[in-house]
Amino acid sequence: MAIDVNKLKAWPFKDIEQRYSERDTILYALGVGIGHDPMDTDALRYVYEDGLQALPTLAVVLGYPGFWAKDPATGIDWVKVLHGEQSLELHAPLPAAGTVIGKSRVTAIVDKGVKRISAAGYVDAARDDPPPFELEGYEPGTTLEGMLFPATYEVLPATKASEFVATQLATFDERFAGVDVSRAAKANLTEYDVVIIASMIEREAQVAAERPLVAAVIWNRLRKDMRLQIDATVQYALGKQKPELTWDDLKVRSPYNTYLHGGLPPTPIANPGLAALQAAADPAGVGYLYYVARNDGTGRHFFSSSYEQFLVDKAKANAQ
Numbered sequence: 001m002a003i004d005v006n007k008l009k010a011w012p013f014k015d016i017e018q019r020y021s022e023r024d025t026i027l028y029a030l031g032v033g034i035g036h037d038p039m040d041t042d043a044l045r046y047v048y049e050d051g052l053q054a055l056p057t058l059a060v061v062l063g064y065p066g067f068w069a070k071d072p073a074t075g076i077d078w079v080k081v082l083h084g085e086q087s088l089e090l091h092a093p094l095p096a097a098g099t100v101i102g103k104s105r106v107t108a109i110v111d112k113g114v115k116r117i118s119a120a121g122y123v124d125a126a127r128d129d130p131p132p133f134e135l136e137g138y139e140p141g142t143t144l145e146g147m148l149f150p151a152t153y154e155v156l157p158a159t160k161a162s163e164f165v166a167t168q169l170a171t172f173d174e175r176f177a178g179v180d181v182s183r184a185a186k187a188n189l190t191e192y193d194v195v196i197i198a199s200m201i202e203r204e205a206q207v208a209a210e211r212p213l214v215a216a217v218i219w220n221r222l223r224k225d226m227r228l229q230i231d232a233t234v235q236y237a238l239g240k241q242k243p244e245l246t247w248d249d250l251k252v253r254s255p256y257n258t259y260l261h262g263g264l265p266p267t268p269i270a271n272p273g274l275a276a277l278q279a280a281a282d283p284a285g286v287g288y289l290y291y292v293a294r295n296d297g298t299g300r301h302f303f304s305s306s307y308e309q310f311l312v313d314k315a316k317a318n319a320q
């Protein structure tokens with residue numbers, strides 16, 4: 001019996017009500033090895049009555065719905081099932097004792113078998129032999145990088161690389177339709193230009209609040225015919241990631257090297273998400289022309305409107 005994805009995602013789990021005491025909480029912690037070191041004071045909170053706290057993973061046990069995959073109606077060959085990985089996200093601390101109700105549901109089904117789409121097959125479908133695609137400013141037949149929308153997808157074993165690429169493109173169309181590009185159009189930027197700018201934002205901005213600021217720097221430099229000098233474009237030209245670029249790297253001969261060539265790179269250098277696309281189409285209203293990483297572990301940058309201030313910021317960053 002084959003697995004029915006829709007049936008599994010709608011599988012009717014019964015709510016599980018569990019009552020547990022502080023003794024149960026302590027026994028669980030001891031059972032998984034907490035408290036084996038009497039000198040570990042951090043572990044005492046899970047095995048000592050005063051100020052007792054529940055080990056977060058206790059929630060997994062309390063909410064366990066039973067071995068439901070053994071039901072023949074699931075279509076799962078449970079004998080061949082392996083427990084591959086598990087994660088837990090808590091929105092509030094679990095009390096040391098109490099009553100909880102476990103609610104289970106299948107949110108996604110991921111195939112990790114040998115029949116998955118190969119990297120070579122995906123590259124062929126997305127870059128070497130791309131399907132027809134229309135976007136203002138995009139030249140048909142060019143790499144689809146930039147429009148392969150990054151998201152979580154449900155991919156079945158029989159899915160072909162070309163079908164998956166088509167799904168990503170359809171998702172891009174759906175999300176990009178909600179991006180207001182009117183301001184970009186007034187600035188003589190095509191929709192494809194917006195995607196190219198967004199791809200650089202995706203690579204450069206690590207903090208969400210800085211995406212519109214990086215976008216502003218790119219727009220302002222284009223307006224003043226300044227070379228963008230985006231490090232991420234050099235990394236793309238080199239074909240590898242380096243923790244720090246050298247002067248020789250900045251001289252690499254490539255149309256993607258925005259230290260050598262003015263304007264935008266010929267194609268996107270990444271697949272931007274919706275936030276980067278929105279920032280690229282509607283940057284912050286600031287006059288910044290420069291930015292430099294703060295090097296303080298926050299992922300943030302110093303932004304400035306003058307080269308003199310940029311040098312001050314750079315020295316400050318190098319002093320970190």
